[in-house]
Amino acid sequence: MTDPAPGGSSAASRLAGAVAGVWARFREPVLARVDRLEQAALALLERRLDDDARRAAEREAHKLAGSVGTFGFGEGSRLAREAEQLLAGPGALGQAEALRLADLAVALRRELSAEPAGAAAASPEAASPPSPESPAVSGDPVAPPAEDGPGPVLLIADADREVTERLAMEAAGRGMRPVVAHTAADARAALAAARPDAALLDLSLGGEEDGLALLRALAEADPPVPAVVLTRRDAFLDRVEVARLGGRGFLRKPVPPARALDAVQPLLRTADQPPTVLAVDDDAAVLQAVRAVLGARGMRVRLLNDPRRFWEALEAVVPDVLLLDVQMPHVDGVELCRVVRNDPRWRTLPIVFLTAQVDSASVQRVFDAGADDFVAKPVLGPELAARIANRLERVQLQRRLAEADPLTGLANRRGSETALERLLALAARQGEPLAVAVLDLDGFKQVNDRCGHAGGDEVLVRVARLLQKRFRAEDVVARWGGEEFVVGMFGMEKVEGVQRLAESLEALREETFREPDGGPFHVTFSGGVAEFPADGRDLHALYRAADRAMYQAKEAGRDRVLPAGWNPERGEGPASVDVLVVEDDAALARLLQHALETRGYSVRWVDHGEEAVRLLGGALPELRARAVLLDVDLPGMDGHAVLRHLAQAGLTERTRVIMLTVRSHEAEVVRALETGAFDHVQKPFSVPVLLQRVRRALR
Amino acid sequence: MARKILLVDDEDDIREVAQLSLEMTAGWDVAVARSGPEALAMAAAERPDAILMDVMMPGMDGPTAVRRLREDPATADIPVVLLTAKTQAADRRRFDELGVAGVLGKPFDPMELAAQVAGALGWDA
Numbered sequence: 001m002t003d004p005a006p007g008g009s010s011a012a013s014r015l016a017g018a019v020a021g022v023w024a025r026f027r028e029p030v031l032a033r034v035d036r037l038e039q040a041a042l043a044l045l046e047r048r049l050d051d052d053a054r055r056a057a058e059r060e061a062h063k064l065a066g067s068v069g070t071f072g073f074g075e076g077s078r079l080a081r082e083a084e085q086l087l088a089g090p091g092a093l094g095q096a097e098a099l100r101l102a103d104l105a106v107a108l109r110r111e112l113s114a115e116p117a118g119a120a121a122a123s124p125e126a127a128s129p130p131s132p133e134s135p136a137v138s139g140d141p142v143a144p145p146a147e148d149g150p151g152p153v154l155l156i157a158d159a160d161r162e163v164t165e166r167l168a169m170e171a172a173g174r175g176m177r178p179v180v181a182h183t184a185a186d187a188r189a190a191l192a193a194a195r196p197d198a199a200l201l202d203l204s205l206g207g208e209e210d211g212l213a214l215l216r217a218l219a220e221a222d223p224p225v226p227a228v229v230l231t232r233r234d235a236f237l238d239r240v241e242v243a244r245l246g247g248r249g250f251l252r253k254p255v256p257p258a259r260a261l262d263a264v265q266p267l268l269r270t271a272d273q274p275p276t277v278l279a280v281d282d283d284a285a286v287l288q289a290v291r292a293v294l295g296a297r298g299m300r301v302r303l304l305n306d307p308r309r310f311w312e313a314l315e316a317v318v319p320d321v322l323l324l325d326v327q328m329p330h331v332d333g334v335e336l337c338r339v340v341r342n343d344p345r346w347r348t349l350p351i352v353f354l355t356a357q358v359d360s361a362s363v364q365r366v367f368d369a370g371a372d373d374f375v376a377k378p379v380l381g382p383e384l385a386a387r388i389a390n391r392l393e394r395v396q397l398q399r400r401l402a403e404a405d406p407l408t409g410l411a412n413r414r415g416s417e418t419a420l421e422r423l424l425a426l427a428a429r430q431g432e433p434l435a436v437a438v439l440d441l442d443g444f445k446q447v448n449d450r451c452g453h454a455g456g457d458e459v460l461v462r463v464a465r466l467l468q469k470r471f472r473a474e475d476v477v478a479r480w481g482g483e484e485f486v487v488g489m490f491g492m493e494k495v496e497g498v499q500r501l502a503e504s505l506e507a508l509r510e511e512t513f514r515e516p517d518g519g520p521f522h523v524t525f526s527g528g529v530a531e532f533p534a535d536g537r538d539l540h541a542l543y544r545a546a547d548r549a550m551y552q553a554k555e556a557g558r559d560r561v562l563p564a565g566w567n568p569e570r571g572e573g574p575a576s577v578d579v580l581v582v583e584d585d586a587a588l589a590r591l592l593q594h595a596l597e598t599r600g601y602s603v604r605w606v607d608h609g610e611e612a613v614r615l616l617g618g619a620l621p622e623l624r625a626r627a628v629l630l631d632v633d634l635p636g637m638d639g640h641a642v643l644r645h646l647a648q649a650g651l652t653e654r655t656r657v658i659m660l661t662v663r664s665h666e667a668e669v670v671r672a673l674e675t676g677a678f679d680h681v682q683k684p685f686s687v688p689v690l691l692q693r694v695r696r697a698l699r
Numbered sequence: 700m701a702r703k704i705l706l707v708d709d710e711d712d713i714r715e716v717a718q719l720s721l722e723m724t725a726g727w728d729v730a731v732a733r734s735g736p737e738a739l740a741m742a743a744a745e746r747p748d749a750i751l752m753d754v755m756m757p758g759m760d761g762p763t764a765v766r767r768l769r770e771d772p773a774t775a776d777i778p779v780v781l782l783t784a785k786t787q788a789a790d791r792r793r794f795d796e797l798g799v800a801g802v803l804g805k806p807f808d809p810m811e812l813a814a815q816v817a818g819a820l821g822w823d824a
Contacts, residue, residue, distance in 0.1 A: 012810060015723045019716055019809050026712035062755065066784025067713050069806025077806045173808045 023071045023116065030068065031112060033060045037083060038105040042587040044098035058087035064108070072116025074174070078258045079108045099594050106687045113309065113686070114316035115302065151175040152268045155196035157187040157205055157214065158230065163253075167200060170257035174265070184210040191221060198267045199227040200260055202253075203242070215247055226267040230255060247472075249432070250491050263430060275392050276300040278319035280307055280336075281354060282328045286377070290323060290354075293381040294388060307331040311692050314340070319349070321391050326355040326366065334369045341370035343696070345421070350391035405479045407457055408464035413486075416478030420488045420539050423476060427490060427532050434490055435497025436539070438546040439527035441483035442558040447523070450515055459513060459523055466511070470504045485525075486543070494531035494563045501527045502561045509559075526553035530564035578698060580625035581605040582612040582642065583660070584634050591687070592629065596694065609637035617649040627656045627678075627697045629690075632668070640668075643675050652676030656697040660685070702822070703728040705745060707738040707764070708753040708782070716809055717751070717782075725813035735759025739767055742774045749820050754783035754794070765797045780819045782807070 040057035043049040049057070061084035069077030083104045086097055093101075154176045156167045161182065168178035179194045181187035184205050190196065199218055203211035218225040228249035229242050242250055249263040277299050279290045287303040294301045304313045307328045314322075322340070326333045333353065340346045353366050353374040366374055372391055375384050403415020411419060420436070427434035441447075441463065448456040460483065467477045467485060476488035489497050505525060512520045528549025530536060535545040545564035553562045579596050583589040584607045593603045604623065606612050612630070615623040628646070632639035639659055646652055656678035661669060669680050678697050681690055704727050708714040718729045730745050732738040736759055742750060750768070754761035761781055768774040781794050784805035794802045801819025803812075817823075 011723055015719060015809055018719045018723065022712055022715045022719070026715075030712070062784055063710065066805035067710060070713060070716055070809060071806075074806075173811070 033064055034105055034109050036060050041098055041102035041105050044093055044101060045590055046587055054087055058084055061087060073111050074258055076108055076111040079104050102591055102594060109686060113312045151177050152197035153177045153179055153194050154264060155179050155190050155199040157181040158202040159205055166257045167260060170261045174261055184214050187214055196225055198264050199225050200264055201227050201229055203229050203231040228263045274298050274300050275320040276317060277321045277323055278302045278317045279323040280304045280310060281325035293384050297385050310336060321388055322349055322351045324351060324353050326353055334365055337369040337371055352387060352391060408461055408479050410464050411478040413480040416476050416486060419476045423488050423490045424532060424539060432491045433493045434532040435492040435494055435529050436542040436546050437487040437497055437501050437527055437529045438550045439485050439525045440550055442524045442526055444483040466508055467504060494529050497529040498561050498563050501529060505561060524559040526550055526558045527561035528553055528564060535564040576624040577602040577604045578626050579603045580628045582628060583631045609634045609642040612642055613645045617645055617651055625655050627694060629658050629660060631660045633662055643672060643677055647676035658693055658697055701726055701728045703747045705730045705741055705747040705750045707732045709733055709756045717812060720809040720812045735764035738764050742768060742777060750777055750779045751816055752779055752781055754781050762797055765799060778820055780816050
């Protein structure tokens with residue numbers, strides 16, 4: 001047809017730079033559209049969104065849907081499209097729609113605050129060698145990585161040409177190289193010829209028999225090709241069968257191409273990916289130098305020159321190494337390092353400082369904050385590269401040692417928690433379920449008594465092997481200690497998880513073990529399965545729910561698997577919540593409550609200070625809260641007075657109070673912190689930022 | 700001689716990106732208009748080889764502008780490609796009935812836009 005890029009890839013990277021420049025200039029007005037969408041959600045919550053305002057909001061959503069994808073925010077367009085369709089729908093909108101709209105607006109803001117995906121939604125894994133024409137970082141907060149190298153190959157197998165065409169377009173838009181097959185035979189040929197990195201496959205391709213056979217061929221290829229399955233049918237057995245054959249995801253048709261590709265994308269993030277370095281410095285020249293040095297050595301380099309957007313960038317990039325400048329405007333790098341270190345998820349992230357001050361006091365301060373190393377400015381290429389490589393090697397070694405159980409080779413608790421958190425995030429993003437199972441060997445003490453510890457160890461090893469064999473590579477199978485194992489199953493509902501675990505139990509019953517004197521014996525386990533999001537929205541809650549069900553299984557006679565919520569029990573004592581919101585603005589409080597609950601926190605809301613004090617600090621407290629979001633400007637008893645009451649009652653020790661202040665009166669903030677507040681957040685705040693602070697307070 | 704295309708969109712950000720995209724990836728000469736009436740005037744004056752026009756614009760929308768272009772002998776033959784964030788099949792059919800050369804979806808990929816426009820117009824590079 002046409003050669004769209006006469007200048008080759010340098011023209012592409014120039015265009016990417018220019019597009020990023022346009023985005024930098026229009027980011028604010030675009031975010032203002034999101035603001036208006038959020039306002040509409042609040043108005044809807046309060047039932048004061050009239051028809052005109054609803055049409056106006058629909059137009060805002062329409063404009064967002066049609067534009068932000070062009071800047072590399074494909075998911076942003078999808079979210080806006082959903083908001084548009086919600087607003088355009090027939091009939092009146094209720095509370096459920098209002099909350100969904102609020103959620104969409106919050107998610108949209110988070111998307112647009114992150115770094116756009118590559119140049120125009122392209123190649124997520126593009127390494128970034130510097131190009132001489134690449135623009136300075138300048139106004140653009142996170143410079144887009146230049147495009148480079150061929151993208152991963154995606155096999156798209158579906159008999160419907162319209163479907164394959166749309167999927168192929170979407171895939172190409174994301175920097176993948178689609179290979180299309182319309183028959184099972186074509187797909188096999190493509191599998192051999194194109195060596196795809198992942199596959200999207202309609203199970204009914206050329207008859208179901210062939211679809212499943214093709215799936216098996218993908219799983220048995222060397223290396224195995226991870227596949228996401230599309231199907232019009234959603235029979236429960238299909239899912240289990242697909243899982244058994246190594247299918248990584250299960251999408252019901254019709255599915256928008258963007259959603260299908262969202263499901264494929266994580267499969268492409270394999271261990272062979274180049275390491276990612278997030279470099280934070282306010283000096284664009286330094287960032288460019290870092291990119292030049294590390295990019296040339298095959299690392300992916302993400303640059304951030306506005307440290308105020310650090311948390312967003314950290315969460316979006318998930319780097320393998322963090323490179324921090326010591327002195328930046330607005331934020332002290334050393335302080336940032338300390339906060340990162342206090343977050344369990346980032347505790348092991350290697351942090352290397354760039355610093356112009358190398359006197360012993362400054363260096364000591366950097367190490368005290370938890371840094372792993374430092375590099376003196378001006379940055380010298382070979383030294384920087386060597387130090388980063390050093391950090392990466394060390395962390396990979398540590399990770400292998402720290403995350404594996406030496407007896408069984410399964411992931412240990414720590415190692416699996418990271419993997420489970422990742423599955424959980426994926427499940428939340430894709431609206432897929434995730435089953436978490438806890439299983440505990442029955443009568444294991446007797447096994448140890450009869451067979452000695454070596455015999456007990458052998459049982460553990462064989463159970464581990466059996467579990468590994470019966471679950472998919474992408475399921476998380478881990479030994480959490482003693483005779484307890486945990487399994488995470490992505491895309492599985494509770495009933496499916498129970499079924500698969502029960503199948504493993506049946507297989508285990510078939511295995512014969514031998515006592516030292518040769519006598520045969522058998523081993524069973526009791527298991528419990530919880531499901532995201534029905535039984536909990538975070539790992540801790542899911543584990544607790546599954547564990548409770550496991551104990552119920554023990555009590556009911558062992559050797560069985562029960563779903564969470566089976567014959568539920570009720571707790572006693574004072575009610576307890578994660579977060580108490582004390583806020584007189586009902587719309588804001590609702591938005592907060594919803595945002596927190598969506599993320600798995602239990603929440604209670606009161607609209608005046610006296611009530612908060614009575615609930616938490618009365619003679620017979622009715623409520624225990626782990627954190628309190630406390631508005632300063634309350635009618636009647638204001639936030640400071642509430643805080644003083646809580647402090648006098650000795651509650652600020654175990655209940656962490658976050659003050660929501662309106663003005664940045666420093667004296668006021670200092671006063672609150674001295675009184676016992678844990679933290680403060682200035683209004684107006686963005687919901688993601690507040691959530692980040694709540695997460696910190698609840699740690 | 701470079702092809703000349705008239706780009707019509709009321710959204711400043713999208714118009715800028717589309718312009719950059721067409722200029723940088725295809726090397727076309729791009730004239731821009733911010734509204735339907737402006738597009739009619741420029742189409743008559745500049746005689747572009749084709750027009751790339753947004754559908755949803757305040758005042759005169761894209762389809763109305765296309766009808767006016769068709770009524771004016773000076774512009775009746777200029778092929779038009781529409782750009783729309785509408786996804787409904789019914790909307791698409793309505794646009795096809797206008798006799799446009801093609802309908803492209805928003806959001807577009809800046810790397811691909813020129814190729815898609817060229818494809819719709821049956822242009823070689």
